[in-house]
Amino acid sequence: MRIAILGHVRQRIAQPFAGGMESHCWHLAAGLQARGHDVILFASGDSDARFTIDPVLPIHYEATFPWAEHRGSAPLIAHLDGGYEAACDRIAAGGFDVVHNNSLHRFPLEPRQTAAVPTVTSLHVPPYDALHWFVRASAVPTHRLTVTSAGQLAAWWPEGAPPQASVLHNGIDPALWPFVGQGDGSAAWCGRMTPNKGPHLAAQAARIAGMPLTLFGPIEDPDYWHAEVAPLLDGTIRYGGHLDGAALAAEIGRASVFVFTPCWDEPFGLVAVEAMACGLPVAAFDMGAAREVIGEAGCFAPAGDVPALAKAIIAARALPRHLPRQRVERAFTRDIWLDRCEALYRDVATTRPSLAA
Structure with missing residues (x-):
């Protein structure tokens, strides 16, 4: 198939990934290229040059x-609208x-766009005002909508999802996150680094649990980092940097437990799945899709409850490391994910007006 992938343009689609959307x-x-599809990536021009980029x-x-200027910025909105309209x-x-839309922009959702090219839109966020109405109005025969968890599906459509919407769990290549049979006693x-991801709470809980912790990832909100996270760094709480996939997998695999601290309705939690593939049980706040994704491979604490999270860290460390790896292999592999993507493409492609007439 000839497939257009329409990306979000806040960050480059390149390693080291700024977050789960860029990785996705x-x-x-x-993955689609490896399966023989003709793929054009519509993203920022400074994305990975291995792809054909428009x-x-x-x-x-x-x-x-800059990060602090995102919300309500008229120049930014105009900048994005011009780029997406032309794309x-x-x-x-x-x-x-078919086009696989990951943009979180309203233009690709319009019925005139999905009528021109059958579209699969993947929603990576909970419903929010700027996009909510456009998503709900876009459920037409030439459009399929996916979310990453059952909880996210209910959040977007509390009255019941339309037939065009379904859950499409994210997937990873387990070979890129090698299983490690034993950890070194630390947490990862x-x-x-933003407030809604809660790294400061992970550091506080690890300190209570008496377990060394290494934080990895980009410092997206410098003010938050300097005020809430950097003061917690010491000999046992350290910052490991923003690493590419192979280096990050090696670092994560050495740890004994992964700490997952969503402070918002996290739609999935790709970082938890990557750590689970390495064999790390997860200690998590029970928020968003955490329990749906982690299941028997972790222990949970009420959202925001740091002492309870410390207890979950200790309890999770005792779980057998084969449990998280098996859960990933059963439910969250790249092949399972891509098989489902291809099925959605075939399904929506049959709705072209010329074929349906």
């Missing part, structure tokens, strides 16, 4: 619109069989 888009493009914007927008026009004229945390 990169592995989607790479730039939505010349460079990712954080390069010109949607090129996709409509590009002879694509990974994610963007």
Whole structure:
């Protein structure tokens, strides 16, 4: 199939990944290419050059619109609208069989766009005002909508999801996250350094549990980092940097437990699945999709309860390491995910007006 992948342009689609959305888009493009599809990645022009890129914007927008200026910025909105409008026009004229939309932008959701090219939209976030109405109005025969967890499905459609919407769990390549049979007694945390990811709470809980902790990931919110996280760093709580996939997998695999601290309705939790593939049981706040994703491979604490999370860290460390790896192999592999993507593409492609007439 000839497939357009329309990405989010806040960050580059390249390693080291800024977050789960960038990882999702990169592995989607790479996986579909490996399966023989003709893939064009519509993303920022500074994304990974191994892909054929049709730039939505010349460079990712954080390069010109700093993190603190995102919300309600009229120049940024105009910048994005111009880029996505032109990209949607090129996709409509590009002879694509399907577009997989990961953009979180309203233009690709419009019925005139999905009528031009059958579309699969993956929603990576809980419902929010700027996109909510457009998503709900976009459930038409030429459009399939996916979310990453059952909880997220209920959040977007509390009255019941339309037939065009379904759960599509994210998947990883287990070979990229090698299983390690024994940890070194430490804990690991990974994610963007922002308040809604809660690294400061992970550090506090690890200190109570008496377990060394290494934090990995990009410092997205410098003010938060300097005020809440950096003061907690010492001999046992350390920052390991923002690493590419292979280096991060090696570091995570050495630990004995992974700490997962969503402070919002996390739709999935890709970092937890990556750690589980390495054999790490997870100590997590019971929020968002955490329990749905982690299941028997972890121990849970009420959201925001640091002393309870410390107890969960100690309890999770005692779980057999084969449990998390087996859960990933059973439910969250890249092949399972790509098989489902291809099934969605075939399904929605049959709705082309020329075929349905």
